């Protein structure tokens with residue numbers, strides 16, 4: 001991590017996602033959104049389309065003429081119709097491959113704007129300005145773009161790496177409590193996949209460490225063929241819990257409970273000792289995250305949902321800690337999974 005030296009971003013960090021010619025920087029800190037004009041100038045873009053889920057007064061000057069499109073964070077608008085609407089507006093504005101797209105919003109916005117940018121004229125540069133903690137620590141970095149279908153989340157998408165990501169921590173000032181938890185769920189799981197203990201560090205350091213961890217993993221496995229799976233620590237049960245609660249549990253909350261479960265499952269399989277199992281609960285709780293299974297869904301239903309996870313291409317699998325670090329583990333007897341579920345703390 002190296003410090004950014006512009007006057008208003010002295011406490012900022014820069015992390016590079018190393019992907020050869022498609023490498024890009026992630027800037028993190030207060031005020032880094034104002035680096036936008038420099039990024040646009042370096043690209044040589046003549047104009048940009050700014051798709052934003054935040055009020056106009058929070059938007060930085062891109063330094064070139066801009067089309068402003070309003071977006072709405074949330075799963076509701078994360079669909080192909082939104083991509084269609086954006087692409088039509090780009091066309092009406094006369095955007096070409098010599099131009100660029102800027103996304104400003106949470107993970108659902110960066111995902112759908114990223115997809116629109118990847119498709120329009122077979123691909124335009126996109127610059128992400130993530131405005132939620134979840135989007136800053138995870139969604140905006142790594143090039144995954146997607147929209148939902150009625151049949152499931154994130155079923156249509158592709159890899160389209162951004163030109164730069166500007167994680168301005170000033171955007172986080174107005175986040176509601178649950179949005180903080182949503183992001184902290186991913187920071188808590190990062191503890192077990194390479195960042196080490198981030199508790200007690202300033203927020204900007206926690207984000208930078210999470211991004212650095214993800215950048216390293218993405219650089220090693222851009223298309224999620226191997227090591228990138230470990231980013232899904234806690235996610236197998238997490239995704240099942242999101243679906244079982246009809247998304248009443250936010251992603252990061254569900255991942256937090258899934259992380260506690262992953263620790264217990266690794267313990268039950270003799271992969272880690274009791275102290276390490278206990279560390280999972282301790283870390284999740286110290287971020288103020290939920291750690292109990294919700295009262296509603298039966299264990300058999302959760303098991304069924306985990307079987308349907310789109311990541312479970314070769315059968316039910318979990319990312320688990322072990323002597324050689326976290327790895328994807330399949331072939332676990334369902335009786336063991338059910339036993340560990342039965343032993344989880346549970347809401348009344």
Ligand code: GLY
Nearest residue numbers: 138142144228231
């Ligand atoms: N959010 C998981 C990944 O980007 O691979």
